[in-house]
Amino acid sequence: MKKIEAIVRPSKLEELKEAFLQADVKGMTISEVHGCGNQHGWTEYYRGSEVIVNMLPKIKFEIVTTDERVDELVKLVIATAKTGEVGDGKIFVLPIDEVVRIRTDESGEVAI
Numbered sequence: 001m002k003k004i005e006a007i008v009r010p011s012k013l014e015e016l017k018e019a020f021l022q023a024d025v026k027g028m029t030i031s032e033v034h035g036c037g038n039q040h041g042w043t044e045y046y047r048g049s050e051v052i053v054n055m056l057p058k059i060k061f062e063i064v065t066t067d068e069r070v071d072e073l074v075k076l077v078i079a080t081a082k083t084g085e086v087g088d089g090k091i092f093v094l095p096i097d098e099v100v101r102i103r104t105d106e107s108g109e110v111a112i
Contacts, residue, residue, distance in 0.1 A: 001096040001109060002070050006061045007033065008081040008089040013059045019080045020063065023073065026112060029062040038086050058089060064096055064112050 008016060013030070020028055034055040044051050065073060074091055082088055101111040 001099060001112065002065060002067055003094045003096050004061070004063045004065065004070065004073055004077070005092040005094070006063075006077045006081065006089065007035065007058050007091075008061070008077070009083070009087065010057050010059050012081045016059075016061060016077065016080045019076055020061070020073075023076055025063055025065070025073070027063070031060045031062070033058050033060045037090070056087070064099060066109055066112070 006016070010032075017028070017030065035058055036054040036056060044053050061077075063073065070093055074093065077091055098107060099109075099111040100107045104111075
């Protein structure tokens, strides 16, 4: 099992959520996050002083899936979230040792 974390532009929230549902993803966690990378942010003025704002709003999708679906879902994120501009985001794939469904005590892939 693997966990896919995709950090994308806020404007891609609904489009990516719908793409995951169409791909029969059974569950996902979506969070509003802030971060910085190559995009670096911008300069604003607050009470006459220059302030560099480098923590930009992003959306993080977290999905746990079988090993067999990882490539398919990573390609889906790229196809849906890519604009070709700096700030499109990142995808992280992490190993998952165990999943347990609290309600039924089921574990492993059946608990996804």
